[in-house]
Amino acid sequence: MRPTPALIRRRDSSRPSRRDFLSLAAAAGVAAPLLGACAGGVTDDSGTGSGGDGESGGSEGGNLGQVDVSPPEQYAGRTNVVMWSAMGGVNGEALAALLEKFNQSQEDIYAEAQFQGPYHESAPKLTAALRAGAVPDIMMLADTFWGRFLLNDALEPLGGYFDDEFNRDNYIEALYDEGLVGDELYWLSFGRSTPLFYYNKDVFAQVGLPDRGPETWTELREWSAEITRLTVQGQPLKAHAFTGDDDWQFMAATWQFGGTLSEGLDVTIDSGGAVDAGAWHQSYIFDDGYGYLAQSAGTDFGTGVVATTITSTGGLRGIYEAAQFEVGTAFLPREVASGVPTGGMGFSLLKGATQERKDAAFEVLKFLGQPENAAEWTLATGYLPIVKASMEVPELARTLADDPNFNVAVEQLPEAKASDAIRSYLPNGTSLIIAGLQRIYSDGGEDVQGVFDEVAEQLRQGAEDIKPAYEEYFG
Template sequence: MRNRLPRHNDFRRPSRRSFLGMTAAGLSVPILGSCAGGVTSDDGNGNGGNELGQVDISPPSEYRGRDVNVVMWSAMGGVNGEALDALVDKFNQSQDSIYAEVQFQGNYHESSPKLTAALRAGAVPDIMMLADTFWGRFLLNDVLEPLNGYLTDDFNRDNYIEALFDEGLVGDELYWLSYGRSTPLFYYNKDAFDEVGLPDRGPETWTELREWGQELSKLTVQGQPLKVHAFTGDDDWQFMSAAWQFGGSLSDGLDVTINTGGAVDAAEWQQRFIFEDDMGYMAESSATDFGTGVVATTITSTGALRGIYENADFEVGTSFLPAQVDTGVPTGGMGFSLIRDVPQERKDAAFELMKFLGQPENAAEWTLASGYLPIIKAAVDEPELAEQIAEDPNRSTAIEQLPMAQGSDAIRSYLPNGTDIIISGLQEIFSSGGADVQSVFDGVAEELERGAEGIQESYERYFG
């Protein structure tokens, strides 16, 4: 089980000296809201404080003059962005006191630095969409609003899949409310499996996948043997699950373990599978390659199912992730946080939007449009979603796998450039059969350890 943090209110803020020290270490650390510009106010206890201004917002004519305007910064583009826009527009039409606007800021890696810049400038969004591996970085700098006080008798942990709700807890205080959540799934081409006489299921272990690969490789695509499995070299999320499956981890707290035990074993296995067995390769987009039929299997997000269906001209199967020494299923995706130093009226209005998105009907609409997990328990009883789950077993695979899932290792969640460091090592391993995994991961570990030193003080305020 993932360690829980003590209550945030028991901690002091990091000093400006410690913050500047982290910045000097070359880390992309979000600036504290308390250091940002804003409107000086009283915090209700006789102490002066800063209230952050709001980024530009332009209500259309039919929504002008409402009591409060709310801005959500989103990292969702494409179909998912359109689905979120539709739900927020539905919120605007459902009442006449709050106008909410979604502003797309690019993907997680693009939107997160924009929040840092907004905090420095003193004008911020009211709701920030943050990936599961990004919100903790802002938490360590005391930027996020505690959310327990906004929960009500009819909107609280009981409404949610508890394991997903709990990932936003710090001790028993909520700072991040799950929304677009996922786990990786094993995807396989049912037609290819059937053609070579394999069972209609995913492999139970990586060893079994290698055994099956002997048969799948007899098939051809464009005159070449069909590749068995596509790895994604820019996705440390999937590698983390493999490390767990081989009995290892990326870290224990901030103690780096990627260069020991099962993590090394997992990378060596995958490297052999690519270069010695000639059954795998590093794909630019494994979901795209799988959907177009150039590879027999891959591992990618629950949220990729809809896009794969649109591309595939074969029957798609999904299953639990392969095990090896152990099982290993990471959760992923995003949720919403409020910014602490925003005026209370805006925070109250912003949480009304978050509650609206969490109503069963709206949560089901989001899942149907995006393919993300239904995080609200009652959403699965909404007629259209219930029908799709009953008719398509692929839609229930992630739900059934969820009890095995856990949150990310801390070095990936809290070190701002931790994912980049890990990915650079994975790409070196996956692009060269001659790369020595132990040596590469020793170098990765050294970089991670240096980075961990820069956040150790802030991390220990929470973990002790």
């Protein structure tokens, strides 16, 4: 039988100051300037905060007001904490339920999630809020967005807020460490995912393939010759669907072919494994006829029009609900190396908020990091477990034991690593790479080297703009 895990759902050279700052508008991908003093809540060029006693070990602050919040009558008189969220639908409901649970667990703080649209819409709203001088207390930021605000000195260092009972040891280290810059944490993981290889077990059995994912891209090509002998709706069944509107999976393939998109801000997409991966995919699509560029690879796989694809861990429940066949998942294929990127979101605090608000906001993050609450989030959304002890919570432990597909994502985590810097820190880095991918995957495919040469030049121009702030943090 097709497994049905409990509640797993689909989702989805100087620091800037008054004298020298990068526009936060550019960081969020919008074209409006930002006053440098609004970003970190500084009152002079040394970065001294304008308020708060700083006893928690975070930076002082205080010149940024709070966005509008109207607590229900039963919570009036508490310290208000506003979280700006990029989660709607089922995930948003799960988050709201956890915050209501927090509100009922104590009598001092009221926390509220305010949906601001998906990441590419919510980040520019934060830019506008910083300019206006009134911000949320907790900001949900994608893994490819928080670093852009970091470079503009807008994020609160979190290290001083942790204690002996709540610290790095509670978390899956690989996920926690993505928010570290040197020894300081600026972004705390929460809704995290990796790509998985999905395959149609019924198709694999029908053509006599092993009940597993291919170990390499070369093995996928060999298997594809058998898969495409089948037909669906009168047409040869395609073996693999590629995604052209997300560079996440392509970055994984670049690593698997031994390359990178960048080394730090040194762009490498026009050489080595990136070009090799692009050329391999292009040949697989146009020369072999085994693959194609899908509008929604996960949807196509779930409806049975393609035998395999690569998409997020968070897509598992949606695929289960759509599929009329037995679904299998596997580690991502290698070629010359392993390549498993992490994705998803986490939380940051805003540097310029008052110390009282920052202290209250961190209490919310501590609550979400309790094992029972972290397990509740994973079960409700399908995101990876991020708190080690959450996997011992009985309901999540049963889900991991009963559904090997979901457990694959946990087993693959030791191979995972954070995105290449050009994708994470350059404001339009992802959009430039995606535009290039669509050119090589579509309409017969343009010359891979030529396309990536153009993309690399654009990325290098952007990298020069952010290099001074990046080097302040990363050397």
